Amino acid sequence: MKIKDTYEHRTYAHCETGTVTSLLRHHGLEISEPMVFGLASGMMFAFLPFVKMTGGMPVVAYRSIPKSIIGGIQRRLGVKFEVRKYRDEVKAMEELSELADKKQVVGVQASVFWLPFFPEEMRIPFNAHNIVIFGKENGEYLVSELFIEETTRIKPQDLQNARFAKGIMAPKGFMYYPTYIPEKIDLNPLILKSIKRTNFMMLSAPAPCGVRGIFYLANYLEKLGGKKSEKYIRSLLGHITLMQEEVGTGGGGFRYMYAAFLEEAYERLEMPVLQDAHRKMTEAGTLWRNFALVCARTFKRKDTEIDLPHIANLLRMAGKAEKEVHLMLRKIS
Amino acid sequence: MTTKDVKQNQLVTRETRWKPMVWRIYKVDDQGKYETTVERYDDHLVMTVPFADASHEKAEEVKQRVLRNESSSIEYFMYKRLLDPKALAQAMGVAVWRLKRHFKPDVFKKLDRNKLQEYAKIFKVQVDDLINFREDA
Numbered sequence: 174m175k176i177k178d179t180y181e182h183r184t185y186a187h188c189e190t191g192t193v194t195s196l197l198r199h200h201g202l203e204i205s206e207p208m209v210f211g212l213a214s215g216m217m218f219a220f221l222p223f224v225k226m227t228g229g230m231p232v233v234a235y236r237s238i239p240k241s242i243i244g245g246i247q248r249r250l251g252v253k254f255e256v257r258k259y260r261d262e263v264k265a266m267e268e269l270s271e272l273a274d275k276k277q278v279v280g281v282q283a284s285v286f287w288l289p290f291f292p293e294e295m296r297i298p299f300n301a302h303n304i305v306i307f308g309k310e311n312g313e314y315l316v317s318e319l320f321i322e323e324t325t326r327i328k329p330q331d332l333q334n335a336r337f338a339k340g341i342m343a344p345k346g347f348m349y350y351p352t353y354i355p356e357k358i359d360l361n362p363l364i365l366k367s368i369k370r371t372n373f374m375m376l377s378a379p380a381p382c383g384v385r386g387i388f389y390l391a392n393y394l395e396k397l398g399g400k401k402s403e404k405y406i407r408s409l410l411g412h413i414t415l416m417q418e419e420v421g422t423g424g425g426g427f428r429y430m431y432a433a434f435l436e437e438a439y440e441r442l443e444m445p446v447l448q449d450a451h452r453k454m455t456e457a458g459t460l461w462r463n464f465a466l467v468c469a470r471t472f473k474r475k476d477t478e479i480d481l482p483h484i485a486n487l488l489r490m491a492g493k494a495e496k497e498v499h500l501m502l503r504k505i506s
Numbered sequence: 507m508t509t510k511d512v513k514q515n516q517l518v519t520r521e522t523r524w525k526p527m528v529w530r531i532y533k534v535d536d537q538g539k540y541e542t543t544v545e546r547y548d549d550h551l552v553m554t555v556p557f558a559d560a561s562h563e564k565a566e567e568v569k570q571r572v573l574r575n576e577s578s579s580i581e582y583f584m585y586k587r588l589l590d591p592k593a594l595a596q597a598m599g600v601a602v603w604r605l606k607r608h609f610k611p612d613v614f615k616k617l618d619r620n621k622l623q624e625y626a627k628i629f630k631v632q633v634d635d636l637i638n639f640r641e642d643a
Contacts, residue, residue, distance in 0.1 A: 184528045184530055184544070185530060186529075186530040186531070186532065186542065207532065207540070225592075227589075227590055227592060227593045228557075228590055229590075229592075286587075286588075286589075286597075291527075292523040292524050292527065293523065293558075294554055294555050294557075294558035294559075294588075295527075295554050295558075296587075296588060297554075297557075297588050298588075298589055298593040298596075298597065320527055320528055320529070321526045321527060321528065322526050322528050323526065334627075338597065339596055339597050339598075339599055340593060340596035340597055341596065408560075411553055411556065411557065414553050415553045415554065415557065418553070419529070419553050419554060421529065421530075423530060423531060423532045423542075424531040424532055424533070429531065429532035429533065429540075430532050432532070432540065433532045433540035436539070436540050437540075452538075455534055469553060472553070472556070473556065
């Protein structure tokens with residue numbers, strides 16, 4: 174494990190894959206963000222109308238559950254992360270301080286609500302955000318926030334609040350850093366393994382998850398008209414757009430990022446099916462974006478009519494394209 | 507964050523505050539290769555802002571009710587800080603119905619200082635701002 178002397182900050186598309194990539198790169202493993210995302214089988218779809226998030230909106234997820242990337246990458250690559258969780262707030266901060274003094278770069282789970290460097294409008298109570306702490310200076314922690322161009326700082330008190338926010342997915346002082354990276358990693362067989370796993374999860378998952386979940390959401394949207402108030406439908410569509418495009422997904426709800434992973438896989442393995450799949454996945458990503466565009470327009474222009482069948486059809490097109498990709502990839506074994 | 511910081515924050519325009527924010531988007535370039543491009547607040551209109559505005563609008567409605575002594579400042583700051591009853595109840599570790607009881611002015615007056623301190627911490631204000639309602643705290 175060759176640890177770099179200085180931490181190199183750069184922005185990433187998604188907070189969890191971003192921190193993991195950033196930590197791995199700092200510890201001497203040159204790997205790209207889409208690669209981490211693909212290897213950890215991060216892609217998923219889930220629509221859970223019975224689980225409500227803040228604002229009474231249902232869960233619409235375009236990825237597997239938080240923390241699954243940290244777990245998945247360890248299993249796939251054979252890297253080891255030291256993972257710590259705390260009950261005692263003071264002890265958690267002390268240990269982080271010790272690590273920072275030792276110049277250990279640490280990934281920390283934090284609640285967006287308590288992070289002062291975000292714009293005010295963005296500080297929603299979302300607990301599963303990840304930041305990188307790479308040192309301590311004048312009593313303040315140095316933060317590499319992956320959505321902000323330059324490194325920032327945070328006061329210990331603010332960080333403590335963020336690390337011990339209450340509610341669903343409470344961070345409980347969760348922090349992690351790599352301790353072991355194998356000397357040589359042969360990525361090629363691992364790529365195929367993880368593609369197979371994503372394939373299985375997308376195609377075989379029961380109705381509210383995977384590809385079936387996409388069609389379920391389409392049917393759900395189509396039947397909404399008349400059942401719920403216009404205001405609710407508009408904000409639901411806005412919520413879907415928000416989850417798909419703006420919480421750090423790399424565009425098209427991670428579909429572009431997965432396509433980038435497939436492209437990298439093609440460059441390494443040179444299997445023609447991967448190239449076809451990556452082109453098709455890009456198309457699917459564009460279809461997802463079109464769907465989000467119409468949703469956003471419906472949310473923002475309150476005077477226009479809500480064309481739910483049209484929106485549902487756009488979503489079905491995206492789902493169909495995605496299903497084709499996974500069926501195509503099923504052939505590799 | 508202290509009260510002073512919040513005030514300073516409000517003086518700065520929205521555009522400057524959002525300026526350092528970056529969304530990385532994976533896109534295909536002319537050669538059909540993937541690369542990342544950066545999108546900014548100005549480039550594509552962010553959905554987060556309308557959601558925050560909706561919450562702030564609600565806060566304004568509640569403000570009138572607080573001034574008429576029909577609700578407590580807790581409800582105002584809840585919407586002002588982009589929370590909703592469920593999220594605030596979770597952050598406080600109380601049930602939603604108990605939280606909603608604290609919206610009643612009579613119940614609010616009887617709350618002890620420790621409880622108010624907890625609320626004040628979440629809202630990033632002083633306890634006095636809660637008791638003597640100050641909207642810009």
